[in-house]
Amino acid sequence: MWNGGEHTLNSEQSIKTLNKFLQGQFMGIHAYEHFIENLEDTSLKQSFSDILTEHTKNAHIISDRIHQLGGEPVTNEGVVGKAESFIGNLFDPDNGDEVIIKHAIKGENLYGIKMSEQLVRNKLDExxxxxxxxxxxxxxEHVDYLKSLIH
Incomplete structure (x- = not known):
């Protein structure tokens, strides 16, 4: 909690953890921007744009929470995120939209959900x-939706 300029230890931990989580959101945003550039199907591009918009909205929500706790939110995915983004972009978009959808599912599942759950465990205020x-x-919900797109 914010109390006259002093962070509590708990909010310091929350700020640090939320900033790492926020870096993951930026990683997702950049991944979806890359996916959208490479998709062929116009309706898929729109669906991916909708997911991108939600990720962007979520990044703002997390940034606002960091401000509420008296912290300064990060503004990008950081060095680790850049490396993972680079690795995540190592797929051949010429293999078609289904490959991109599968890549998005893997990214949401592995980086978006599983790693985030481990990151925040016992490290955040309620x-x-x-x-x-x-x-x-x-x-x-994104994962479920993306899975429904695979024929």
Whole structure:
């Protein structure tokens, strides 16, 4: 909690953890931008744009929470995120939209959900944890939707 300019230890931990989580959101944003550039199907591009918009909205929500706790939110995915983004972009978009969809599912599942759950475990205040869970539930909806696109 914010109390006259002093962070509590708990909010320091939450700020640090939320910033790492936020870096993951930026990683997702950049991945979806890359996917959209490479998709052929116009309706798929729109669907991916909708998911990108949700990731961007979630990044703003997390940034706002960091501000509420008295912290300064990160503004990009950081060095590790850049490396993972680079690795994540190592697929051949010429193999078609289905390959891109599968890549997006893997990214949401592995980086978006599983790694985030491990990251935040026992490291957030109750309100921050609730926000992160809402974001992760949206990510699960994205995965379900993306899976429904594969024929």
């Amino acid at each position: 309100d921050s944890l609730q926000i992160v869970h809402q974001v992760l539930n949206k990510d699960r």
